[in-house]
Amino acid sequence: MSATRIPPIPPQQAGPLTRVIYRFCKRKFGEVPEPMAVMANHPKLLTAAAAHESLVDRATTVVDKGVVEIAVYRVAWTIGCSWCVDFGTMLMRLSHLDIDKLKQIADYDTAAAYDDDERAAIAYADAMTATPTTVTDEQITDLRARFGTDGVVELTYQIALENSRARAYSALGITAQGFGTDSCRVPWASD
Known part of the structure; x- marks a missing residue:
């Protein structure tokens, strides 16, 4: 531990x-x-x-839950927050989403497991997570056509929130707790 x-x-x-x-x-x-x-x-x-x-x-009710979760997961994976990756895996499993596609997150742009909406959301997550951000007008136009204006705002907020979480938890040294594998580490178990 x-x-x-x-x-x-x-x-x-x-x-x-x-x-x-x-x-x-x-x-x-x-x-x-x-x-x-x-x-x-x-x-x-x-x-x-x-x-x-x-x-x-x-x-968060506008964009399909699976699309939001996969974009948020990509942020955690990109930043390298093992806790967020772990917890995100559990959330996807509890929402009955396909967690097997997480194994292909590195190759989302070519992996058959991802549909076009997921690919667009992941690319947006990447553009928002880059420093400096690399979001384009064309991306926003495409996302608005897919999810509507309120959907773009929702997806943007969720991606930004995960950037905040993942960076804070990584800075505090918080690592995978076992949620993704149903084997939780209890922080105070040694007390």
Whole structure:
């Protein structure tokens, strides 16, 4: 098990609201996601992040879930956030999406597993994740034809959010927790 750069807060040391968030996460995911346990060092930000993630999840309804998830996964894969790749795999599995296509993410532009909408979303994720960004007017025009204006805004927001998550979790040393393999590492198991 690798150690995070900031230690996670175990439930017995957490405040009342953090314990509520932990219980909710444990019910929903089977375990407390380690980023939440690390963010519990700043309870106000933890609360804000939990509320934000919940609201964004409920508001994401325009673009097909599989397209959004594969674009978000590509961001995590590109940045190299093992936790996000792990968690994203679980989310795709729980949504009954084809996780076998993740093995072909490096070759999405030629792999038969991906359709044209997925390819366009992944290329957009790549363009947004590049530093500096390389998004073109032609990409936006194509994406608007595929998903509508509100769909482009939704996809843009989800890709930007994953860039934020993946970079933050990587910086904090948060690594794969085992969600993608149903074998979760419990941050405070050694206590």
